[in-house]
Amino acid sequence: MLANFRVYFLLFLLCLFARKAISQAGVNNNDLEDLYKAFAADLSYFNREYQNLDSDALLGLRVAEGYIHRIIEDAGKIKLDPKNHNNMTDLLNRVSGVVKKIVPLVQKNDPLFYPALNSLWTYYKPYQVLEMEVVAERQESKPDDRERYSRCVGEIVGSKSSHSEPCTISDECWKTMMTKGAPNSMLYYQALFIILGEAAGCRDKLTSRMKASGDKLTTHLEHICTLAYYSNAWTQFVEGGDPEDLMLILKLSFSCGLLGYHDLLTRQGLANAVGWQLNSGCYGDPSRMGEDRQSETEAGTAKRELKSTYLKDGCISDVTGAGLGLLAIYMRWILDPPPQIQPVNLVKSTQEDAKTLSVYMFVLLFLTAAFLFAARRIILEMVKTCHAILFGQRKTLDPLTEVER
Numbered sequence: 001m002l003a004n005f006r007v008y009f010l011l012f013l014l015c016l017f018a019r020k021a022i023s024q025a026g027v028n029n030n031d032l033e034d035l036y037k038a039f040a041a042d043l044s045y046f047n048r049e050y051q052n053l054d055s056d057a058l059l060g061l062r063v064a065e066g067y068i069h070r071i072i073e074d075a076g077k078i079k080l081d082p083k084n085h086n087n088m089t090d091l092l093n094r095v096s097g098v099v100k101k102i103v104p105l106v107q108k109n110d111p112l113f114y115p116a117l118n119s120l121w122t123y124y125k126p127y128q129v130l131e132m133e134v135v136a137e138r139q140e141s142k143p144d145d146r147e148r149y150s151r152c153v154g155e156i157v158g159s160k161s162s163h164s165e166p167c168t169i170s171d172e173c174w175k176t177m178m179t180k181g182a183p184n185s186m187l188y189y190q191a192l193f194i195i196l197g198e199a200a201g202c203r204d205k206l207t208s209r210m211k212a213s214g215d216k217l218t219t220h221l222e223h224i225c226t227l228a229y230y231s232n233a234w235t236q237f238v239e240g241g242d243p244e245d246l247m248l249i250l251k252l253s254f255s256c257g258l259l260g261y262h263d264l265l266t267r268q269g270l271a272n273a274v275g276w277q278l279n280s281g282c283y284g285d286p287s288r289m290g291e292d293r294q295s296e297t298e299a300g301t302a303k304r305e306l307k308s309t310y311l312k313d314g315c316i317s318d319v320t321g322a323g324l325g326l327l328a329i330y331m332r333w334i335l336d337p338p339p340q341i342q343p344v345n346l347v348k349s350t351q352e353d354a355k356t357l358s359v360y361m362f363v364l365l366f367l368t369a370a371f372l373f374a375a376r377r378i379i380l381e382m383v384k385t386c387h388a389i390l391f392g393q394r395k396t397l398d399p400l401t402e403v404e405r
Contacts, residue, residue: 027267027334035334036087038274039064039327043094045281045320050102052293053317054110054309055159058102058117059196060321063258064328065095066121071335078336088331111161112154116200123199125260127338130226138227141183149189152176156197167202174209180223184231184248190224191255225256229264236268243285246276247319250283254322257329262338270330273323282315283323289314 046053046061071080072088080088106113152173158166177193194217197206210217232252235245250273253264277283293312309317 027270031267031270032084032334034274035270035327035330036091038277039091039324039331040094041277041281042283042320042324042327043091043098043281045315046098046102046324047094049282049311049315050098051105052311053102053106053320055106055112055114055117056309056318057321057324058099058106059114060254060323060325061095061099061102062117062121063123063254063325065092065099066124067325067328067332068092068095069120070124071332074336080335084335088335112159114154114157114159114196114200115166116157116196121199123195123258125258127262128222128260130222130229130261130263132226132229138181139179139183141185145183145186146189148176149186149193153189153192153196156193156202157200166200167197167205169202169205169209178213178215178220181227182224184227184252185244187224187228187231188248188251188255191221191228191252191259194221195255195258221259222261225252225259225261225264228252228256229261232264232269243287246272247283247285247316250276250319250326251322254326254329257326257333262333265330265333270333273326273330277323278314280313280315282311282313282320284310284314284316284319286314 043064046057068088068091071078072085072092074080075085075088103118106117152170154161155164155168155170155173156166158164158168173193177190179190182190194206197203207217210220232249235249249269253269253273256264278286278289288310291310291312291314293310311317311320
C-alpha cells in the first residue's frame, strides 16, 4: 500500500511539473480572442441580471473594472498595441456602465453589502511565486463552516448585517481565519478575509495581530494558496468533473490570483475559465440548468442567507463574480505577464510555438524517464508478481499432467 502511494505521489509531482512547464508556453491571439468573448458574454449577463445580483457578484465586477483600468494605465509600459487598447477601453466603459446600475441596488437590497465595494477597486498585488511549503494537517469540514467563515469576512469589511465598523476582528473570527490546513471549500473565505480586509484599509491591524501571534501575513497567505494550488492540481490530476470541484477551482484561482500567486494561473486554467462558462454567460452548476430561481427565505427579501445565492439556469452569484474577476486576472496575465513567463508574444508564429512546446515535451520525457528509474524496484516487483502468477501456475500443474498421462 505504501509503495503504491509513493508511486502515485511521484506521478502527481511529475504531472504538477509538466502542467506548470506546459502552462508557460506562450499564448497567442486566439487565446486572447476567446478570453475577450467570454468576458463580453459574462458582462452581458451582468447587464441583463443586475437587479438580481448581490455583493458576491459585485466583487467580481469591481475587480474587473479595477484590473482593466490598471491595464489601460500601464499601456505604455506593457506595450499594449492599438487593437487591444481599444478593446480594453471598450470593456472598461461597459463594466463601468453596469457598475453604476448595480451599486445602488446592492446597497439597498443586500444586507451583506461591503462598503469596500463603493469605490474603484485599487487592490493590485505584484506577481509572487509560491514556495510550495510543507502544509499543515488538513481539517475536516464542519456543517456550520460556510456560515461561520462568510460571517467573519463580513465582520472585517463591515457589512450591513455584521452591525460593526470596518476592521472589526473578533477573537473567534481571528482564530477561524488563522486556522492552518482549513478545508478546501473554506480556503476561499480565508483569502477573501485578508483581501477585503486590506481593501477596506485594515492592513495595519491585520499585520499587527499577525505579528502578535508570532506569524507573518505573507507566510499565512502563502500557506492558503499553497493548499489552494494542491487542491486545484489534484482535482485536475484525478480528472474531477464534479460541479462543486470545478466551481472551487474558479474561486481559488480568482482569490489567489488577486494575491499575486500566478502559479495557479495556467494556459489550461485559462481554457477552463472560458470553457466552463454557461450558455447565459454566467458561471455556476451546469447540472442545474433549467432550474428556476430559488424561492425567498422565510425572513423575506430583507435577509439573504450567508451562502451563495442561486439565481436560475445553473447561475450562482459568487461563482459568477469569481468567474468574471478571474477573466480579468487572466487579461492581466496575458497582456502583462509574470517575469517567469515572459515574453508572451501574441503574434508568435506556429513554428515558434511548436519549438517552444517541443522543449517542454523534452523536459517532460526526461522527467518521465527519471520517474521510471526512481520507481524501478516497484515496477520490477510488479513484473515478477505477474510472471509468478502467469508462469508459476504452469510449472506446478505440469507434474499433475504427467501423472494423469
